[in-house]
Amino acid sequence: MTMEAAVQSNDDRVRVLGIAVARIAESWRLTNDQLGAILGLSPATASRLRSGAFRMEPQSKAFELGQYLLRLFRGLDALMGSDDEASISWLRTPNLDLAGRPLDLIRTIKGLGEVTHYVDDFRAHV
Numbered sequence: 001m002t003m004e005a006a007v008q009s010n011d012d013r014v015r016v017l018g019i020a021v022a023r024i025a026e027s028w029r030l031t032n033d034q035l036g037a038i039l040g041l042s043p044a045t046a047s048r049l050r051s052g053a054f055r056m057e058p059q060s061k062a063f064e065l066g067q068y069l070l071r072l073f074r075g076l077d078a079l080m081g082s083d084d085e086a087s088i089s090w091l092r093t094p095n096l097d098l099a100g101r102p103l104d105l106i107r108t109i110k111g112l113g114e115v116t117h118y119v120d121d122f123r124a125h126v
Contacts, residue, residue, distance in 0.1 A: 014055050014063070021066045022050045024073045027084045028091060037107040039065045068112050075119040 025035045025046075036046035039062045041054075048054035056063040073087075080086040091103040098105055098118055105111030 014058060017063065017066050017070065018049060018052065018055060020070050020073075021056075022052075024069060025050060027073075028088055034103070034107070038069055038112060040109075065109065065112060068116055069106075072106070072112070072116040072119060075116065075123055079119065079123055 021035075021039070024030070030038075032043040032046040032050070035041075035050070036043045039046065039049075039056070041049065041062055045054055049056065056066055076087050076090065080090065091106075092101060094101050095118075098115060100111075102115045106115050
């Protein structure tokens with residue numbers, strides 16, 4: 001792979017993840033405050049991300065957390081049969097196994113990891 005191709009590939013990853021995260025936020029009706037907390041960004045930066053004016057760089061914590069958010073979305077989407085309302089309901093309902101509402105838990109790195117692993121584990125049993 002040439003250097004130019006590597007840069008192009010990297011730019012594509014950044015762009016695609018940004019679009020995916022913005023669509024997740026829209027699908028789950030996340031506020032900029034919620035999205036920012038999940039990604040470790042300010043609400044203003046989350047707003048710029050949603051509009052395409054901010055890019056999460058691959059070496060950043062926000063990029064890594066965005067990948068986890070995408071993984072959670074894909075897992076939950078598969079469990080809920082692509083029903084966004086069911087996913088929103090699950091996120092906002094207290095979960096006894098997780099000891100809290102998933103939407104509140106994913107505002108921390110630890111919580112995002114735990115909720116993502118929970119959904120992955122649940123899918124493995126289905």
